[in-house]
Amino acid sequence: LKSPYSGGHLEVIVGPMFSGKSEELIRRVNRSVIARQRAVVFKPAIDTRYHLTRVASHSGQSAEAVAVGSTQEARAYLSGEGGLFGLPTDLPQVVAFDEAQFFDAGLVPLALELADQGVRVILAGLDLDFRGEPFGVMPELLSRAESVEKLTAICMVCGAPATRTQRLIGGVPARFDDPVVLVGAQEAYEARCRVHHQVRS
Numbered sequence: 001l002k003s004p005y006s007g008g009h010l011e012v013i014v015g016p017m018f019s020g021k022s023e024e025l026i027r028r029v030n031r032s033v034i035a036r037q038r039a040v041v042f043k044p045a046i047d048t049r050y051h052l053t054r055v056a057s058h059s060g061q062s063a064e065a066v067a068v069g070s071t072q073e074a075r076a077y078l079s080g081e082g083g084l085f086g087l088p089t090d091l092p093q094v095v096a097f098d099e100a101q102f103f104d105a106g107l108v109p110l111a112l113e114l115a116d117q118g119v120r121v122i123l124a125g126l127d128l129d130f131r132g133e134p135f136g137v138m139p140e141l142l143s144r145a146e147s148v149e150k151l152t153a154i155c156m157v158c159g160a161p162a163t164r165t166q167r168l169i170g171g172v173p174a175r176f177d178d179p180v181v182l183v184g185a186q187e188a189y190e191a192r193c194r195v196h197h198q199v200r201s
């Protein structure tokens with residue numbers, strides 16, 4: 001991996017669903033692209049093969065992205081080790097990860113390595129899962145970041161700033177032990193404040 005310039009660092013953007021994390025990531029990436037910097041955005045793929053796609057916010061903005069099945073695929077893409085697309089030979093100035101909470105633990109060393117090589121690394125993700133527990137790799141990213149932005153949404157019950165994501169299954173709050181993927185269930189997510197966030201035991 002070759003460095004384009006010094007001054008690399010980690011920027012983390014967190015908050016509940018609908019707090020504007022993707023909006024903010026897209027804003028930062030698009031500004032860097034306007035300034036003629038090269039930016040690559042990664043997002044988790046459902047399948048294991050990578051493909052070109054877009055990241056989109058709930059309010060409609062979007063940016064080009066590469067969907068990857070693992071951190072290793074993101075690393076391979078950046079290293080230019082064989083792939084489907086025109087592969088970069090130098091590191092981009094900006095590397096962003098959306099939905100960072102769904103990446104494997106390898107995201108932490110990759111992000112640190114990129115920052116050490118002079119890359120501006122932007123990571124957006126849910127700080128808490130639907131139970132209100134720290135989500136995956138996010139705690140470690142938050143600890144190691146130079147800059148952290150915690151965004152809030154608006155509580156769908158009272159209008160207060162929302163810091164939590166309410167999971168509803170068939171219209172009622174999900175249980176702590178409900179599986180993350182429920183086949184055939186009527187699921188919904190809402191932004192909620194601390195008072196109105198409910199988890200059934």
Ligand code: ADP
Binds near residue numbers: 016020021023057
């Ligand atoms: P995130 O990536 O954090 O889920 P997005 O950037 O995708 O957030 O979407 C943010 C947008 O979601 C807001 O600009 C707004 O249009 C919409 N939205 C929907 N529900 C809410 C809510 N309860 N509070 C705030 N914004 C909401």
